[in-house]
Amino acid sequence: xxxxxxxxxxxxxxxxxxxxxxxxxxxxxxxxxxxxxxxxxxxxxxxxxxxxxxxxxxxxxxxxxxxxxxxxxxxxxxxxxxxxxxxxxxxxxxxxxxxxxxxxxxxxxxxxxxxxxxxxxxxxxxxxxxxxxxxxxxxxxxxxxxxxxxxxxxxxxxxxxxxxxxxxxxxxxxxxxx
Amino acid sequence: xxxxxxxxxxxxxxxxxxxxxxxxxxxxxxxxxxxxxxxxxxxxxxxxxxxxxxxxxxxxxxxxxxxxxxxxxxxxxxxxxxxxxxxxxxxxxxxxxxxxxxxxxxxxxxxxxxxxxxxxxxxxxxxxxxxxxxxxxxxxxxxxxxxxxxxxxxxxxxxxxxxxxxxxxxxxxxxxxxxxxxxxxxxxxxxxxxxxxxxxxxxxxxxxxxxxxxxxxxxxxxxxxxxxxxxxxxxxxxxxxxxxxxxxxxxxxxxxxxxxxxxxxxxxxxxxxxxxxxxxxxxxxxxxxxxxxxxxxxxxxxxxxxxxxxxxxxxxxxxxxxxxxxxxxxxxxxxxxxxxxxxxxxxxxxxxxxxxxxxxxxxxxxxxxxxxxxxxxxxxxxxxxxxxxxxxxxxxxxxxxxxxxxxxxxxxxxxxxxxxxxxxxxxxxxxxxxxxxxxxxxxxxxxxxxxxxxxxxxxxxxxxxxxxxxxxxxxxxxxxxxxxxxxxxxxxxxxxxxxxxxxxxxxxxxxxx
Numbered sequence: 001x002x003x004x005x006x007x008x009x010x011x012x013x014x015x016x017x018x019x020x021x022x023x024x025x026x027x028x029x030x031x032x033x034x035x036x037x038x039x040x041x042x043x044x045x046x047x048x049x050x051x052x053x054x055x056x057x058x059x060x061x062x063x064x065x066x067x068x069x070x071x072x073x074x075x076x077x078x079x080x081x082x083x084x085x086x087x088x089x090x091x092x093x094x095x096x097x098x099x100x101x102x103x104x105x106x107x108x109x110x111x112x113x114x115x116x117x118x119x120x121x122x123x124x125x126x127x128x129x130x131x132x133x134x135x136x137x138x139x140x141x142x143x144x145x146x147x148x149x150x151x152x153x154x155x156x157x158x159x160x161x162x163x164x165x166x167x168x169x170x171x172x173x174x175x176x177x178x
Numbered sequence: 179x180x181x182x183x184x185x186x187x188x189x190x191x192x193x194x195x196x197x198x199x200x201x202x203x204x205x206x207x208x209x210x211x212x213x214x215x216x217x218x219x220x221x222x223x224x225x226x227x228x229x230x231x232x233x234x235x236x237x238x239x240x241x242x243x244x245x246x247x248x249x250x251x252x253x254x255x256x257x258x259x260x261x262x263x264x265x266x267x268x269x270x271x272x273x274x275x276x277x278x279x280x281x282x283x284x285x286x287x288x289x290x291x292x293x294x295x296x297x298x299x300x301x302x303x304x305x306x307x308x309x310x311x312x313x314x315x316x317x318x319x320x321x322x323x324x325x326x327x328x329x330x331x332x333x334x335x336x337x338x339x340x341x342x343x344x345x346x347x348x349x350x351x352x353x354x355x356x357x358x359x360x361x362x363x364x365x366x367x368x369x370x371x372x373x374x375x376x377x378x379x380x381x382x383x384x385x386x387x388x389x390x391x392x393x394x395x396x397x398x399x400x401x402x403x404x405x406x407x408x409x410x411x412x413x414x415x416x417x418x419x420x421x422x423x424x425x426x427x428x429x430x431x432x433x434x435x436x437x438x439x440x441x442x443x444x445x446x447x448x449x450x451x452x453x454x455x456x457x458x459x460x461x462x463x464x465x466x467x468x469x470x471x472x473x474x475x476x477x478x479x480x481x482x483x484x485x486x487x488x489x490x491x492x493x494x495x496x497x498x499x500x501x502x503x504x505x506x507x508x509x510x511x512x513x514x515x516x517x518x519x520x521x522x523x524x525x526x527x528x529x530x531x532x533x534x535x536x537x538x539x540x541x542x543x544x545x546x547x548x549x550x551x552x553x554x555x556x557x558x559x560x561x562x563x564x565x566x567x568x569x570x571x572x573x574x575x576x577x578x579x580x581x582x583x584x585x586x587x588x589x590x591x592x593x594x595x596x597x598x599x600x601x602x603x604x605x606x607x608x609x610x611x612x613x614x615x616x617x618x619x620x621x622x623x624x625x626x627x628x629x630x631x632x633x634x635x636x637x638x639x640x641x642x643x644x645x646x647x648x649x650x651x652x653x654x655x656x657x658x659x660x661x662x663x664x665x666x667x668x669x670x671x672x673x674x675x676x677x678x679x680x681x682x683x684x685x686x687x688x689x690x691x
Contacts, residue, residue, distance in 0.1 A: 158206055159204075
């Protein structure tokens, strides 16, 4: 995983710098996430790792799979990736691109998992509090996990703020075991 | 133990009340791979070098390699149950161990957890295992003796408090025996001892602990054990943990003695960890920082001045200097002192005690090679009397060794040479000493005096040890006060010499050996 990130970084940075110059960050974001989704499909993975898949036919097949949703630059990216045998890196490239984009825009993505569904007001309150803590605009991604029992867990990059009942219970278990 | 139910619920209630219910903010990462005690972790962007990492199974790790996209950590302890995809948390703590007088008499592992089954250790303080050694300003020169109670060492290779003296030799030459004797000799001297066993058989460690208990030495000793079956990471860390415990005493104006048995195995353990972390190997496959591994460890053994002690104790202890003396042990292969690790440690330490296989096998125990053993600073710390009397012994032995090799082929020798040879044979016999029988300063002085003044010259070589033990028991019973004065002061004057001479003449005239 860490090796994949290392390999994907130059591609993501190149795409980002190009998109930043051309001013089409959002378009690239869409097409990268689209390509990433296709590349992480199991059938496509199998196809791409087949030895018979020659470099160019691999790229051609991939572009066809994307069904003419790619512009010329994106097609070139696919060709380069195929040439270097790195098509499987597309999901990582997408993720790195997003983080570069967030950094440039001064925003950060935060994953909020709660036991019960959050109301709009609660979401706003969390976003506001996080903005104060992280000093950046926060894009909230909300999901529900009943096994947390209560409270919420927020993940922003490597930072985790755990305020769930489940987390407290497990902490209490380890305190009492001592 | 009988447990009262209310006691238990009180305890639990207290724990629950003291339990912090605030939301916990932490930095997390994901484990990418675990192999051979090394975990690679993705994420953990805020981790510090040397920080403790908590794994999901409750085990701890130590962040050693901070790379661009991953962190390489050694797992301390059990790595069963850690799997790919698990989360690993930063703790924000640099690795530390419990320190303090509560540890005396205990056997602990490299993290300071008790392994002697005597219950928890109620120490209140923690000390980081990696610490900067005291600087130039904070040090004081070595001027107090650290007596080992071994005749040959105290007379010829003296060690001062705060010195680092290497014990080096092949396997089975009595390296550990010298170190254990040195611990036993500290009884009643107010020197705290730390014995760090690295990569040894658990049975050997148990044997040593039993011996120390037998001689009442465990009361002032801490044993830090990372046995051969413990993970390499623990074997690599245990000397640092032991040093942290020793520094506690040094920084409070007390004296401590630490023995690393042995640093060869620690270097092996570190080599293993480094290679698994994919650090590039160098000479003998050791990593590039193997010299620093030992130099930063041994540099922490030092004598510190009163101002440093005052600063460390916030003014509570005034006018006392502290010391941490180290006896690192290195095992050589076939007497090869020019291998990588032995040369490194020889150059770091302030001298070495060289133990020789041939001497050991010919019955000269401790098998100290008087020619190769040196002490670079200990001479300044010797008591007056031993310094005066020890020089003659060293000279006798050095001359004897040269002549003995030379005279093996000669049939008739002149009178002077023959005398020197006979003196040398007797001094060699005199320097043998049974294990676990350390001598006090006064007793050593009498022994050396007898050799210097020629009291042994008409004794058969194989009767020398009998003569010595009879002499010592005579002195102990007949000259008790004089001996205890000598033990305390260590002074030497013409009056003292005259009294020693008359005592020895008295004893010899009785002929009871």
